[in-house]
Amino acid sequence: MGLFKGNLTFSRYRLIGTLPDHFPDFFNERIRKNAFQTVWRTAEEKAAGWTGLEDPLDTEFHHASYAQGRYLLFSLRVDRKSVAPSLLRLRIMEAERNKLSETGQKKLYREQREAIREAMRLELLGRTLPVPSLFEICWSVPENTLIFCSLSDKVFEDLQELFRDSFQLTLCPYMPWDPQFLQKDQPGSGTAGKTAQPPLPDFPPGIDPLTIGREFLTWLWSKSEERNGRIMIPGAGESEVFFIRRLVLESGDGEYAETVVCQGLHADLKEGKEALRQGKKITVARLRIAHDKTEWEFTFKADRFHFQSMKLPTLPENDGEEIDREGQLLERIYLIEKAAGMMDLLFQFFLERRLSNDWEAELSRMQRWISQGSGN
Template identity: 30%
Template sequence: MGILSNTTAICQFRVAGDLPAGDLYPWIAENLAKQSFEPIDHNAAEQSTGWVHLDDHRQMSFDVPAAFWRDHHAVFTLRRDQRKLPAALLKAYLQVAEHEHLSANPGLNRVPKQKREELKEAVRVNLLAKTLPVPSAWDAVWDTRTGIISFTSLSAPIIELFEAQFKKTFEGARLVAIHPYARAEALVADELKPSLERANLATSEAAIDLIRSNQWLGWDFLLWLLHRTMTESSEYRVTRPGPALADDRFVAYLNDRLVLMSAGEAGTQKITVAGPQDHFREALTALANGKRITEATLYLEKEENIWKMTLKGELFHFASLKTPKVTVEKGETVDERSEKEAAFYEKMFVLDEGLQLFDSLFATFLELRLGNGWGSELARIEGWLAGE
């Protein structure tokens, strides 16, 4: 699911480190070209990873702005071609090679260990040469004004691959994940920053510590939002910068699917409540018994536009993110490149607006959670869970 798909997945990073002053275009272009993708169709290499064009994964030249530059966005795709050999296939062909070696050397009862390793490698290389590589691709959009990169995979190994490739490509720069605490730091008002720092349960600045020690951010946010969904107005106002106008109204609510978990002596217990919900009775029972909401389907609505996503509470990753539809016109009289660029800008507009609404929603929660009103709000939520 690429960035231009109607439904995609998004995780975000902030670019940190030493970047050149002024225009980033020549620096980005030069470094993308150095680490561009190299095909392995005509050799026996097992894997190749590098950068290609967003619009055409067969193109890997970054010598003109149209290849990757869109106004203040740098857009590129991480492509990995990989050959995979089934273990059973390798074993079968190795047995044939060993049998042939023993037939040619009748004095041997079995193949020596070193020779067996040589045969295994020869068989593997031979099979790889006959196996077509399988391509995979993931898009990245770098907003050079904000320094934020959106990446279209939520798989931990793929994210790790992207981080490593980015660091290898842009020497001196690194990616910092925008997890719940990092997002809170960026959104919270100055007068509430001391409250956020006091609430921080991490003992270091390591990202993994900030994530694991501050899971309360996701838990409390989703619990608060569910309570608001069921008992109060679901209307909010835009408070963060972006395409939508300040103070515009929008609606936010949870529906369709919740994932709840608890950890105890018996291990981690997980339940999924799926389907359109009227009263969330099953979820309320689980919450009353100590479970936490860790994942939920979130809807954001503004005028006729609807954004739907699965919010991962621990990391604030956006899975199955469906934005208002963006279409690419086709036809003999249509300039395909111009139409694709127009679709990109439209997609960025609706994607940025959806994330602006989400940040406004989270900022509203933070103002309450870190302010003086959380005690009374929590009492209302607990009374609601108790059926009062």
């Protein structure tokens, strides 16, 4: 229930495609048609479909219960079945011995063994109860953006397939370093309606889109220590950014990757800066961001711009009055978009520096900062 209460983990997506005419009617028909259907007594390994956000058993969506303001709010339910390999092996051995006894054969043909294996697998799946999982979705229709409460690639594949089949739209992972998404008016940034700035140039050969997120997070750490956390963000004003409790730094790829983890109530900054001096870049960091008397805390994953365990500002109590659940939900969504928008603005601030003629001077400043912090 991350959208309603508690901490929140999410990834973001852009929608590619054109919404049909009479979209509300189209959406209502398609979400009902592709609502979740149980597979408890079948041999299917997986079932996926849409359910209500608050009520996972709601697959009728009466009175357009998914509509809240300019958002469509619902959940993806995925039920999976699995058979323990050890149990399957035992059942196959038992079935093969029975087959040999019935036929008098000394050895089974390959086709017979394969048929037995498949029959046993289907039989066990038919007797197995599925394990359900629910993933919340917040679709901002005017902005063609979607917040999905999962970071799993496997679950995203389920989402992408069902979303395309249901609404004839393609989901594209949101990457603020993708040139087609580099805009000044970011969702939740509070800059909508202002004059758009000229688009940033394409990445030059020296910039790798696959590692630019790590460069950004490393730069942000150095920038946050210039003025004790205070950063003047173009388009947002004075804000505070603090790196707290946990840092993950990495260099290399695959089996040659080297990782350093700094964690604790006060992360060992000296150890982290020594890792930077050795050429590592920050891939994951726990951040605390404050802006306009509002504070967020979350783990930021640089490679994909993902947010994990986001702690939102506490909403004011109602002093005994009936809780306005819709109002609180919309306020939480606003705060989620605001935090993500702040990170987008910070990235744009970094990217403008990264592509400017002043980047060499910025690198020299960062090197001095790293050397001072690592004790050299």
